[in-house]
Amino acid sequence: MKVVFALYEGMTALDLVGPYQVFAIAPGMEITLAASTSGPKQTDSGMVIHAEKAFSEVAGADVIVVPGTGQPQAPLADKVLLDWLARASPKAQLTCSVCTGSLVLGAAGLLRGKRATSHWAALDLLREFGAEPVQERVVFEGSTVTAAGVSAGIDMALSVIARLVGEPAARMVQLGIEYDPQPPFNAGSPAAAGPELVQAVKQWLAQSAPGVLQL
Amino acid sequence: MKVVFALYEGMTALDLVGPYQVFAIAPGMEITLAASTSGPKQTDSGMVIHAEKAFSEVAGADVIVVPGTGQPQAPLADKVLLDWLARASPKAQLTCSVCTGSLVLGAAGLLRGKRATSHWAALDLLREFGAEPVQERVVFEGSTVTAAGVSAGIDMALSVIARLVGEPAARMVQLGIEYDPQPPFNAGSPAAAGPELVQAVKQWLAQSAPGVLQL
Numbered sequence: 001m002k003v004v005f006a007l008y009e010g011m012t013a014l015d016l017v018g019p020y021q022v023f024a025i026a027p028g029m030e031i032t033l034a035a036s037t038s039g040p041k042q043t044d045s046g047m048v049i050h051a052e053k054a055f056s057e058v059a060g061a062d063v064i065v066v067p068g069t070g071q072p073q074a075p076l077a078d079k080v081l082l083d084w085l086a087r088a089s090p091k092a093q094l095t096c097s098v099c100t101g102s103l104v105l106g107a108a109g110l111l112r113g114k115r116a117t118s119h120w121a122a123l124d125l126l127r128e129f130g131a132e133p134v135q136e137r138v139v140f141e142g143s144t145v146t147a148a149g150v151s152a153g154i155d156m157a158l159s160v161i162a163r164l165v166g167e168p169a170a171r172m173v174q175l176g177i178e179y180d181p182q183p184p185f186n187a188g189s190p191a192a193a194g195p196e197l198v199q200a201v202k203q204w205l206a207q208s209a210p211g212v213l214q215l
Numbered sequence: 216m217k218v219v220f221a222l223y224e225g226m227t228a229l230d231l232v233g234p235y236q237v238f239a240i241a242p243g244m245e246i247t248l249a250a251s252t253s254g255p256k257q258t259d260s261g262m263v264i265h266a267e268k269a270f271s272e273v274a275g276a277d278v279i280v281v282p283g284t285g286q287p288q289a290p291l292a293d294k295v296l297l298d299w300l301a302r303a304s305p306k307a308q309l310t311c312s313v314c315t316g317s318l319v320l321g322a323a324g325l326l327r328g329k330r331a332t333s334h335w336a337a338l339d340l341l342r343e344f345g346a347e348p349v350q351e352r353v354v355f356e357g358s359t360v361t362a363a364g365v366s367a368g369i370d371m372a373l374s375v376i377a378r379l380v381g382e383p384a385a386r387m388v389q390l391g392i393e394y395d396p397q398p399p400f401n402a403g404s405p406a407a408a409g410p411e412l413v414q415a416v417k418q419w420l421a422q423s424a425p426g427v428l429q430l
Contacts, residue, residue: 014236014392017262021229021365024260025423033262040265045239047232047248048265050255099393120393137397149393150236154366159399171402175416177229178314178335178364180403181396182352184374187386188395201390208240 001028001164004061004088006104007035007051008081010074013043014150015067015098022157023065026165026173034058036080044070044209055084061092063160068099068119068150070209075104082108089143094160096145098153100212105144106131114141119149120190121205122212151188154179216243216379219276219303221319222250222266223296225289228258229365230282230313237372238280241380241388249273251295259285259424270299276307278375283314283334283365285424290319297323304358309375311360313368315427320359321346329356334364335405336420337427366403369394 035051085108102118106129147156162170250266300323317333321344362371377385
């Protein structure tokens, strides 16, 4: 099964690497890291990760995964990326996103009339692309799968492996990466964090990643 | 605060990127990705991530983070890496590992007589380095912090941020990366997975990553 990760300058590292690690050790997955052009891509925190191929060199994709970013303006203006998604997605079994990657799917016209999720702070922006925002961890809707912010890509990928390969394979991967999460605090969702912390993170985003709050 | 991630050929991508993402958005952290030589390093699943500097170019480290690997033989034979760890760790506030990264700390002589953890399948190997294996998610022991397998680096990094910067900062990071984990299955620890699945993963490791089971 061919799994293509759609990279771009400014993507968030963990949005990519969470699901990458799950797919990479699942059985029968042939993974390609692709982008508009091949070569090094800098993430929004500075780490540089290589795209192995240009989209023009990718033969086909059974599964597509689009990571999110703190600076959505860049992928939303990347015509090569959006055109490839619009052409490749209808032929794929599943097209998946993590975090604000769902805005990229939206800009490629893939979410019209569909339920979808995103980073909690960006959720309302999905309406701009005709999607129906849903605050859930992972949303399966037809052939699209959208995940909540950053770390949600791990949960999403395990669910996708279960769907495509089977639950035993997904459980093996989960034990392989010892995914027995024990967050030291209960602050991972807006509801758990409370209004004061939500406001603090929104203020931080307004300075460091304003494109997550407003297109 | 200077945070140095110690990269090497064959490291596991998520071991590195989980804590990287947490430190990268925490306030006041200056992150360096370093290795024996600077330049591209291939992870054990193929993804290529850049080391920005050679260890010889790193001025100092307040926090050191060592990712694990499915092929521990490589870092355990990397004299430049082990020598740098042995010299830099005593000057750092905290030296941290994820997964079999604790074996690397052990090989650098940093775990003698200390409680430490690792990937569940590699736990007993810690004894070879004079450490006392402990099956816990994150183990703080003096100035060393060891985490369980792969995904445990996220929990570890949040605990370290809380320790070094404060709980409010750690909670902000947790909400920022929407770390509200909802694994679709309960198979992330040996106890939860049960003996049959543990045996299946051990067989898979014996073929794909034998160095995790035996040095």
